[in-house]
Structure formats: C-alpha cells, structure tokens
Amino acid sequence: MRAFFFLILIMLALQACDESRIYERNIDLPDKIWLSDSTLNFKFEVDSNVQAVNLYYNVRNSLSYPFQNLYIKYTLQDTLGTIFNQELVNQNLFDIKTGKPFGSGIGDVFDHQFELLRDFKFEKHGKYQVSIQHYMRPDTLREIISVGIRLEHSTLE
Numbered sequence: 001m002r003a004f005f006f007l008i009l010i011m012l013a014l015q016a017c018d019e020s021r022i023y024e025r026n027i028d029l030p031d032k033i034w035l036s037d038s039t040l041n042f043k044f045e046v047d048s049n050v051q052a053v054n055l056y057y058n059v060r061n062s063l064s065y066p067f068q069n070l071y072i073k074y075t076l077q078d079t080l081g082t083i084f085n086q087e088l089v090n091q092n093l094f095d096i097k098t099g100k101p102f103g104s105g106i107g108d109v110f111d112h113q114f115e116l117l118r119d120f121k122f123e124k125h126g127k128y129q130v131s132i133q134h135y136m137r138p139d140t141l142r143e144i145i146s147v148g149i150r151l152e153h154s155t156l157e
Contacts, residue, residue, distance in 0.1 A: 026148030
C-alpha cells in the first residue's frame with residue numbers, strides 16, 4: 001500500500017512540472033459506461049497572453065473495450081455559445097490487424113491522447129468550453145474508464 005501512495009506522489013510531482021499545460025481535466029465514468037446522451041463538458045479560461053494552443057482529448061479504456069476504434073464529436077465554444085470548432089473524429093484504440101492496444105498501459109488499462117487542434121489561436125481571452133460526446137452505434141459504450149481534455153501552449157509561441 002505504501003508503494004501505491006509513493007507512486008501517486010511521484011505522478012503528481014511529474015505533472016506539476018508540466019509547463020506547457022494550460023488546462024487538463026479528466027472525468028471518470030461511473031461503472032466504465034459512457035451513454036450516448038451523456039455529453040462531457042470541460043470549462044476553462046484562456047488568459048490574454050495565450051497565443052496559440054494545441055487541444056487534445058484523453059481516453060482511458062480497458063482491454064475489454066468491445067471495439068477497435070472510438071468516434072467522438074467535440075465542440076469548442078465560448079460562454080455565449082459561439083462555436084469555434086466542431087468535428088466528428090475517429091481514432092483507433094487497438095491495431096486493426098493484431099488487436100494490440102495503442103497508447104500507454106499498465107495491466108488491462110490503457111491511456112490515449114489524441115490531437116484535436118494544432119496551433120489554434122483564440123481571438124480573445126475569456127471562458128471557453130469543450131464538449132465531448134461519443135458517436136458509436138450502441139447507446140451504451142462499455143469499458144471507457146475516463147475521458148478528458150488537455151490544452152497546452154503550442155510550439156509556435
């Protein structure tokens with residue numbers, strides 16, 4: 001048990017040193033189930049000195065996830081509802097031929113980070129929201145443990 005807490009402390013310390021990160025949040029899904037009508041919302045504020053950013057979405061799934069890919073629809077908007085970007089995205093979580101999981105993993109849990117926007121420039125500072133919804137055929141998507149977003153400084157800055 002001590003080793004587990006020590007590992008958690010190391011992970012937190014490493015995350016604290018991440019200077020490129022502007023915002024990152026992951027939402028754990030109860031019972032590893034993501035319902036199609038369950039939109040995950042991530043609210044953040046962009047400072048006036050932020051020039052260009054990269055936006056990623058994070059997925060944590062188990063090896064028991066029943067598909068090789070994941071379709072999501074994301075929307076980036078401001079607090080007034082102005083949509084800056086909206087897209088349906090498909091990413092493979094497993095190799096099509098071998099079934100080997102992509103991402104980094106321990107045991108039967110694998111983490112993925114996929115780029116949504118590169119070198120995106122906010123026109124003004126303020127509050128924004130990214131909404132993510134799954135677009136797979138079944139309404140109930142099993143074995144998705146958590147979903148999140150990461151906003152970081154672009155290398156253009």
